Amino acid sequence: MKTWLRQHRAALGHALQRLWRAPLNTLLSLVVIGIAMTLPAAGYILLDNVQKLGVNASGVQEISVFMRTDASDEMTGAVEAALAERFPGQWRFVSRAVALESLKTREGMADIVESLPQNPLPDAFVVEPQASAPKALESLKDSLAALPGVAHVQLDSAWIQRFDALLRLGRLIVSLLAAVFAVGLVAITFNTIRLQVLARADEIEVARLIGATDAFIRRPFYYSGILQGGLGGLAAGALILLGLAALQAPVERLASLYGSDFALTGLALRHFALLPLIGAFLGWIGAQISVSLALRQMEQGNA
Amino acid sequence: MIVASHLTKRYPGGHEALRDLSFEIAAGDMAAICGHSGAGKTTLLKLLCAVERPTSGSLVVNGQNLPALKKRALPYLRRNLGVVFQDQKLLFDRSALDNARLPLDIIGLPSREAQRRARAALDKVGLLAREKANPIALSGGEQQRLAIARAVVNRPSLLLADEPTANLDPEAARQVLELFYAFNQVRVTIVIATHAPQTIPHPTRLLTLDHGRLNA
Ligand SMILES: Nc1ncnc2c1ncn2[C@@H]1O[C@H](COP(=O)(O)OP(=O)(O)OP(=O)(O)O)[C@@H](O)[C@H]1O
Numbered sequence: 001m002k003t004w005l006r007q008h009r010a011a012l013g014h015a016l017q018r019l020w021r022a023p024l025n026t027l028l029s030l031v032v033i034g035i036a037m038t039l040p041a042a043g044y045i046l047l048d049n050v051q052k053l054g055v056n057a058s059g060v061q062e063i064s065v066f067m068r069t070d071a072s073d074e075m076t077g078a079v080e081a082a083l084a085e086r087f088p089g090q091w092r093f094v095s096r097a098v099a100l101e102s103l104k105t106r107e108g109m110a111d112i113v114e115s116l117p118q119n120p121l122p123d124a125f126v127v128e129p130q131a132s133a134p135k136a137l138e139s140l141k142d143s144l145a146a147l148p149g150v151a152h153v154q155l156d157s158a159w160i161q162r163f164d165a166l167l168r169l170g171r172l173i174v175s176l177l178a179a180v181f182a183v184g185l186v187a188i189t190f191n192t193i194r195l196q197v198l199a200r201a202d203e204i205e206v207a208r209l210i211g212a213t214d215a216f217i218r219r220p221f222y223y224s225g226i227l228q229g230g231l232g233g234l235a236a237g238a239l240i241l242l243g244l245a246a247l248q249a250p251v252e253r254l255a256s257l258y259g260s261d262f263a264l265t266g267l268a269l270r271h272f273a274l275l276p277l278i279g280a281f282l283g284w285i286g287a288q289i290s291v292s293l294a295l296r297q298m299e300q301g302n303a
Numbered sequence: 304m305i306v307a308s309h310l311t312k313r314y315p316g317g318h319e320a321l322r323d324l325s326f327e328i329a330a331g332d333m334a335a336i337c338g339h340s341g342a343g344k345t346t347l348l349k350l351l352c353a354v355e356r357p358t359s360g361s362l363v364v365n366g367q368n369l370p371a372l373k374k375r376a377l378p379y380l381r382r383n384l385g386v387v388f389q390d391q392k393l394l395f396d397r398s399a400l401d402n403a404r405l406p407l408d409i410i411g412l413p414s415r416e417a418q419r420r421a422r423a424a425l426d427k428v429g430l431l432a433r434e435k436a437n438p439i440a441l442s443g444g445e446q447q448r449l450a451i452a453r454a455v456v457n458r459p460s461l462l463l464a465d466e467p468t469a470n471l472d473p474e475a476a477r478q479v480l481e482l483f484y485a486f487n488q489v490r491v492t493i494v495i496a497t498h499a500p501q502t503i504p505h506p507t508r509l510l511t512l513d514h515g516r517l518n519a
């Protein structure tokens with residue numbers, strides 16, 4: 001057990017040394033890996049923020065229930081009772097008179113309203129339901145429209161549905177992007193580790209001849225892959241932090257122009273931990289494939 | 304220590320490098336394998352350290368039948384052997400000391416202990432003063448002695464050497480052979496391939512190969 005730990009420590013040390021001894025190569029690999037991980041991660045952050053923006057917007061989501069102008073008081077009362085039962089505290093009644101008053105206060109509307117022979121506006125209920133998923137809102141609308149005396153139920157759901165579909169498409173694109181870059185990262189590691197293995201052909205041959213196990217020979221290369229991927233992930237995290245810092249002020253200025261207090265949310269700490277972990281995992285996979293292939297080729301070359 | 308029976312090695316391509324060898328080498332022997340160039344000396348040593356597998360026959364080294372061993376078991380077998388290769392196989396990207404301690408790093412000895420034992424091995428071959436030198440900066444005889452230090456650093460009971468004096472002047476050759484004799488004196492079994500058997504000090508066993516066959 002102690003020996004095992006020691007050998008792992010030694011392998012890690014060798015891997016670090018190799019990275020350190022070729023600083024330019026190391027730096028280039030890290031930048032490439034960092035960028036490869038930054039793009040999908042930035043995509044996720046973007047989606048996250050767009051979704052938050054959407055949720056903010058749909059927070060003012062309303063369903064307007066317009067009564068027929070000839071609806072009886074009983075009908076209005078029945079709708080009121082139904083709403084009171086199903087959406088306690090989430091609705092209010094806007095009588096036709098109140099609606100007309102509020103219309104009058106609008107710029108330029110007063111004269112027009114005065115000139116009307118009678119109040120053309122219906123009684124209405126404004127519901128602010130807590131359920132906000134597009135499907136739930138749709139079925140809510142249908143059940144409200146079925147109540148007696150209801151002329152029309154208006155729901156701004158088309159917008160929500162479009163937004164939802166767009167968000168889904170965005171997620172798909174980001175996932176595809178992530179997959180492509182994951183393959184790219186594995187390929188980069190594959191290549192650098194392959195060069196390392198080939199550069200150490202002599203050492204590997206000698207080590208084999210004097211009793212090194214396969215695990216001993218592979219271990220430092222695995223650590224190289226893991227380190228490279230992990231450090232690349234850290235680099236990606238740093239790039240994203242820089243990007244967010246640069247965007248924060250402009251976004252806030254834009255938001256304030258729209259009278260919103262929207263602010264960019266970046267990565268939570270656990271996401272930052274995730275980036276190096278994913279990088280290390282992909283690096284490990286790339287190293288594994290690379291070492292196996294290179295060692296097999298070397299063996300065939302010797303035979 | 305070594306028991307070979309009906310050992311045959313045919314290389315891919317059909318060349319039969321060794322044909323039907325049967326012999327024994329006892330523990331504590333100083334054995335010389337001699338023969339003309341191409342006789343099969345290196346091939347025999349390669350079979351002994353399981354770098355090559357025999358085409359047929361059995362070969363028992365240290366109580367283990369090599370042809371039957373699984374590939375995974377080979378590293379552990381090699382750790383109990385010391386081998387000085389015909390081309391030495393030193394690593395030129397590290398110091399003499401680091402070359403000598405390689406077998407100890409492979410078995411995962413604590414660094415300080417490995418350092419200490421590698422120094423002791425260098426001392427035995429008279430290279431302690433050059434421990435920091437890169438092998439490329441060593442003379443032919445010194446390189447050969449460094450290869451020997453690496454071979455004995457893990458205190459093997461069997462030491463194989465392939466033409467260890469091939470490119471050395473008589474004085475350097477004598478020094479190297481004296482080293483082998485010294486190890487033999489402390490009961491290390493020695494097998495040396497050579498085409499000058501008369502230079503081997505106090506051989507107890509002489510195997511002469513001729514076109515892959517054993518000459519009695
Ligand atoms: N890997 C190989 N593939 C095919 N043939 C080989 C291989 N290695 C050696 N041989 C052949 O086997 C024969 C014995 O070779 P070996 O290297 O054992 O000779 P040797 O006695 O060590 O010669 P030398 O004194 O020149 O080192 C030679 O004819 C050689 O050409």
Ligand SMILES: [Mg+2]
Binds near residue numbers: 344346389465
């Ligand atoms: Mg030879």
